[in-house]
Amino acid sequence: MSVPDPEFLERIRRQFDHCPYPNIPVEKSYKDQPDTLYLHSLTTAFYRCHGRVINTEGKLILDAGCGTGLKALALAQANPGAKVISVDISAESVEFAQKRLEYHGVTNGQFHVMPLEELAQLGMTFDYINCDEVLYLLDSQVTGLQALKAVLKPGGILRVNLHSTYGRSTMLRSQTAFKRMGLMDSNPEETEIGIVRDTFNAMRDNILLKQVSGWNEKDCPDESILANHLLVGDRGFSVPEMFSFLNTSDLEFFSMVEWRKWDIYNLFKEPENLPVFWAMTLPEASDEDQLALVELFHPINRLIDLWCGHPRSRPDPRPVSEWTDEIWQGATAYLHPQFKTEPFREHLYHCIKILNPFEISRFMPGLGLSTLVDATMSAALFVPLLEQPQTVLELVNRWQTLHPVDPETLEPVPFDAAFVIVQAALRNLEAGTYILLDCP
Ligand SMILES: C[S@@+](CC[C@H](N)C(=O)[O-])C[C@H]1O[C@@H](n2cnc3c(N)ncnc32)[C@H](O)[C@@H]1O
Numbered sequence: 001m002s003v004p005d006p007e008f009l010e011r012i013r014r015q016f017d018h019c020p021y022p023n024i025p026v027e028k029s030y031k032d033q034p035d036t037l038y039l040h041s042l043t044t045a046f047y048r049c050h051g052r053v054i055n056t057e058g059k060l061i062l063d064a065g066c067g068t069g070l071k072a073l074a075l076a077q078a079n080p081g082a083k084v085i086s087v088d089i090s091a092e093s094v095e096f097a098q099k100r101l102e103y104h105g106v107t108n109g110q111f112h113v114m115p116l117e118e119l120a121q122l123g124m125t126f127d128y129i130n131c132d133e134v135l136y137l138l139d140s141q142v143t144g145l146q147a148l149k150a151v152l153k154p155g156g157i158l159r160v161n162l163h164s165t166y167g168r169s170t171m172l173r174s175q176t177a178f179k180r181m182g183l184m185d186s187n188p189e190e191t192e193i194g195i196v197r198d199t200f201n202a203m204r205d206n207i208l209l210k211q212v213s214g215w216n217e218k219d220c221p222d223e224s225i226l227a228n229h230l231l232v233g234d235r236g237f238s239v240p241e242m243f244s245f246l247n248t249s250d251l252e253f254f255s256m257v258e259w260r261k262w263d264i265y266n267l268f269k270e271p272e273n274l275p276v277f278w279a280m281t282l283p284e285a286s287d288e289d290q291l292a293l294v295e296l297f298h299p300i301n302r303l304i305d306l307w308c309g310h311p312r313s314r315p316d317p318r319p320v321s322e323w324t325d326e327i328w329q330g331a332t333a334y335l336h337p338q339f340k341t342e343p344f345r346e347h348l349y350h351c352i353k354i355l356n357p358f359e360i361s362r363f364m365p366g367l368g369l370s371t372l373v374d375a376t377m378s379a380a381l382f383v384p385l386l387e388q389p390q391t392v393l394e395l396v397n398r399w400q401t402l403h404p405v406d407p408e409t410l411e412p413v414p415f416d417a418a419f420v421i422v423q424a425a426l427r428n429l430e431a432g433t434y435i436l437l438d439c440p
Helices: 006-018 034-039 042-050 070-078 091-103 116-122 141-150 169-180 190-202 208-212 222-227 239-248 276-284 287-297 325-330 342-353 375-387 392-402 415-431
Strands: 060-064 083-088 110-113 126-131 152-163 252-256 303-309 332-335 435-438
Touching: 006 091, 034 070, 042 126, 042 152, 042 252, 042 303, 060 070, 060 116, 070 083, 070 091, 070 126, 083 091, 083 116, 091 110, 116 141, 126 141, 141 152, 141 239, 169 190, 169 208, 190 222, 239 252, 239 287, 239 303, 252 287, 325 392, 332 375, 332 392, 342 375, 375 392, 375 415, 392 415, 415 435
Parallel strands: 060 083, 060 126, 083 110, 126 152
Antiparallel strands: 152 303, 252 303, 332 435
16 A cells, blocks of 8 residues: 655645634534434445445444544434544644534544554454545545555445536636636635635626636635635546546445435436437446436536445345345334434324324435325334334234225225235335335
8 A cells, every 4th residue: 555645645734734624613513404414324324335224333433534523423423322433634623523522422432633544553443434525635546545445344334525527617627727826836824815805806797717606705704715716635536537446446336425416317307218228228337337427417416425345245135126025024114213303203293193194304305305104104104113113014014903994995904905005105215215124
């Protein structure tokens, strides 16, 4: 494994010692932002990547390049019973992160000032590694990935991301302009920030870079100018470049973190009715090709943000869409832990009481879904799942108890018919990752 260039490392360290990122007060946390906690939940990642429901108790998590610890805190809050180790090259950032976690009562963490390229020195391996908004800043992406892989447990998951050349094009262009004018020759500070501010304030409002970068004279804090227009070490990459780094590092791609935003079928008006060329080629296209096309056709994603890990030696459980009735009958259902909150419980009971459909999607708006569940099905599924996991058969029995006769004929609902109805509801809820299904 090659060693990072000390001069390069020193420039990055100075940048973040001068302005630790994100510059958000220590009291701030994502506790009341279920979408963010959902994203940092190991349950989400392991289910998406390995099709399994895991217990977070005792799991070891690394936040590599933790900055001021906002994500490390989210990892601790989203994963009860897990321990979070935070590492960063900037001592100022690590000190801030430590204060933040202590302020929020997270006392089992550990903090280290070190480059992530030297992680092996910790002598620990991790179930989950979060390396968010860091990889694009490294001297060598492959060296970084290899160092992270070396401390990832077998079966563990690594989250990494790079800036997308296309999705980040505006800020990369801005950086190129200010670099040309010498503003990034040494680490930019107050003077350089002032020049950027003066430049955009003085420019006409229809200047394209000013317009598309969303420049707002009244609301552009120094930190945001530094982290965008003047970010030292920032670089853009493409999906094929990211896959090439994974291949060289012998890492297997598992999934995009926000996989719905990268689904190529969602680019079409009628995904079930594609033009012949696409209907024939897309099902055969590799993950890399599909993602590269999304990035080219619709570069809305600033980050190429993914989960990967050691190459898998055996296939994961079959996807739910391919389950036989026999697998269904042996399966267990779980409510995603991020829904186990008091507001969820209160609203659920309210809807059941007045026989209103329960809009589960309002508790996770970031998923961009709209999911309504009728009151009887909500009572059959969510009420027991809030307490503990249930087998699919237990849920079918419960639905039958709540819905014993056919409303048209008043004949008892046979078990097989009840099974099909509950199965359809579970399929729909599983597709939204509200309910997770584990097969034996
Ligand atoms: C943009 S900030 C992201 C902070 C945090 N991960 C977040 O998303 O809020 C990048 C962080 O990576 C750290 N960093 C950059 N290169 C590093 C390296 N080689 N080893 C460890 N940390 C590094 C920086 O000091 C900085 O705190």
